[in-house]
Amino acid sequence: MTKKFSIILFTALVFMMLLVMVYFLYNADVIPKPAKSAESFGIETVKSSVDFNSNGVDDYKEIMLGAREDALNMPEYNGDYVAGGYPPDDVGVCTDLVWRAFKKAGYSLKDMLDRDISLYPSDYPDAYPPDSNIDFRRVKNLKVFFEKYAQSLTTNIQSIEEWQPGDIVIFGADAHIGIVSDKRNNDGQTYILHNAGQKNREQDYLKKHKPTAHYRFDAAKIPHKVLCAWAD
Numbered sequence: 001m002t003k004k005f006s007i008i009l010f011t012a013l014v015f016m017m018l019l020v021m022v023y024f025l026y027n028a029d030v031i032p033k034p035a036k037s038a039e040s041f042g043i044e045t046v047k048s049s050v051d052f053n054s055n056g057v058d059d060y061k062e063i064m065l066g067a068r069e070d071a072l073n074m075p076e077y078n079g080d081y082v083a084g085g086y087p088p089d090d091v092g093v094c095t096d097l098v099w100r101a102f103k104k105a106g107y108s109l110k111d112m113l114d115r116d117i118s119l120y121p122s123d124y125p126d127a128y129p130p131d132s133n134i135d136f137r138r139v140k141n142l143k144v145f146f147e148k149y150a151q152s153l154t155t156n157i158q159s160i161e162e163w164q165p166g167d168i169v170i171f172g173a174d175a176h177i178g179i180v181s182d183k184r185n186n187d188g189q190t191y192i193l194h195n196a197g198q199k200n201r202e203q204d205y206l207k208k209h210k211p212t213a214h215y216r217f218d219a220a221k222i223p224h225k226v227l228c229a230w231a232d
Helices: 003-027 059-073 094-104 109-119 139-149
Strands: 150-152 168-171 176-184 190-193 211-217
Touching: 059 094, 059 176, 059 190, 059 211, 094 109, 094 139, 094 176, 109 139, 139 150, 139 168, 139 176, 139 211
Parallel strands: none
Antiparallel strands: 150 211, 168 176, 168 211, 176 190
């Protein structure tokens, strides 16, 4: 084997290894995939009739933008108990992305949940005894709240027009939660904004992870005694 042939062979092997590495990183969503918009599939984006914080952006879009802000901020995945409830901005889990998304739209999801638990404790078996420092960071409690005060939607990912930016999605046995993005894959299925400690937090996630609940928030369904605005 000549030296020139050895160099060619080595270069080819390195190139093949790089291709394999890129393939696995791409399929693991470490390398972001090119995304498409709703318009690419002739889907009209649903807008909320509510602009709760009166800033000119409807609730659905703002919830999605808030989730994206947290995803881009890349908080360290840590679900430790925090006195006062709120972890610092550089720390969080999947539920923290959700309340931060609602904060962007002007809502205090923590306060709304706390009020609902105090008014209807029997609705929240996983919040007994109540603990306002952690109840809003548990998926099971958020599911109860959204079942009561949000529109329940399909979990069929093939019904692509029914998945809209700002929707809330729960996975598994109430194990994980995220927010629907305005990005879509080549089949029109929406990406999910979520925090499971992964590097890329806006992912083509639905194909590999079965959604078990899907909601669209509706402020009009929340009683005034439960509805709470975010107050800095």
